[in-house]
Amino acid sequence: MTDRIKVKINHHPVSYRCIELFGVMFVCFLLMFAAGTSHSIGLMIGSIIITIAVFGVGEFFSAINGYLSVYDEAIHFRYIKYESSIPLSDITEISYGVYTEYAGRMSTKRIALNIKTSDGEEHSFNDKINEEELASSLDTNSRCNVPIIRIYRFLAQKLPDKAKGYVKPDSIGDML
Numbered sequence: 001m002t003d004r005i006k007v008k009i010n011h012h013p014v015s016y017r018c019i020e021l022f023g024v025m026f027v028c029f030l031l032m033f034a035a036g037t038s039h040s041i042g043l044m045i046g047s048i049i050i051t052i053a054v055f056g057v058g059e060f061f062s063a064i065n066g067y068l069s070v071y072d073e074a075i076h077f078r079y080i081k082y083e084s085s086i087p088l089s090d091i092t093e094i095s096y097g098v099y100t101e102y103a104g105r106m107s108t109k110r111i112a113l114n115i116k117t118s119d120g121e122e123h124s125f126n127d128k129i130n131e132e133e134l135a136s137s138l139d140t141n142s143r144c145n146v147p148i149i150r151i152y153r154f155l156a157q158k159l160p161d162k163a164k165g166y167v168k169p170d171s172i173g174d175m176l
Contacts, residue, residue, distance in 0.1 A: 003071065004069065004070060004071035005069060005070050005071075005150065005151060005154045006067060006068070006069035006070075006071075007067070007068055007069070007147035007148075007150055007151055008065045008066070008067055008147060009065060009066055009067070009068050009125060009126075009127040009147050009148065010065050010066075010127050010128050023050065023051065023053075023054030023055075023058075024051065024054065026050065027047040027050050027051050027054075030043050030046065030047045030050070031043070031044065031047050064079070064080060066078060066079035067079075068113075068125055068147065068151055070088075070151065070154055070155065070158075073087060073088050073089065074086060074087045074088060075088065075091075075115070075151075075155075077125060086115060086117060086123060088155075088158065088159065090117045090118045090119065091115055091116070091117055091118075091155075091159060091162055092116045092117060092118050092162060093114075093115070093116040093162055093164055094113070094114070094115055094116075094152065094155050094156065094159065094162050094163050094164065095113075095114045095163075095164040095165060095166070095167045096111060096112060096113050096114065096148060096149065096152045096165075096166060096167065097111070097112055097114065097166060097167040097168065098110070098111050098112075098129065098134065099112065108128055109128070109129050109130065109131070109134070110126045110127065110128055110129060111126060111127055111129040111134070111146065111148045111149070112124050112125065112126040112148070113125045113126070113148045113151055113152055114167060125148070125151075126148070127146075127147055127148050129146060129148075133145060133146050134146070
């Protein structure tokens with residue numbers, strides 16, 4: 001058994017959709033302000049430019065992947081310049097689950113790795129998943145291509161007494 005693993009996941013420590021929401025709220029404020037001033041055309045054009053820029057930045061950050069790795073007796077997460085680590089000795093429970101993330105009428109299936117530590121904190125790392133990847137990850141005889149499942153199986157081999165397996169979708173909401 002190798003003592004290190006590194007996978008690329010589409011997990012973001014900050015919600016880029018939240019950034020887009022604040023940008024749209026700012027634009028709405030500008031439009032309300034523009035209604036009562038003589039510079040309303042300039043403010044409305046500025047609002048349109050800000051809206052396009054905010055959504056562009058949000059889409060740019062949504063395309064950047066993070067890296068989840070296990071080595072030196074710790075789990076490490078890196079996203080651009082943000083880094084965090086969880087020592088394996090602090091882990092009390094490891095589980096995973098699948099949930100649906102909704103954005104208006106659109107939805108995305110995501111798989112989450114949930115880690116509880118001895119200080120009472122709950123950490124969750126998630127990644128997009130489609131039904132084909134999910135079905136292939138259930139086959140234990142083949143090499144799994146789902147990064148979260150690969151990390152979970154690696155941790156389950158290192159910490160078999162703390163691996164709890166699959167968590168039902170209704171209880172995942174408490175962990176995210």
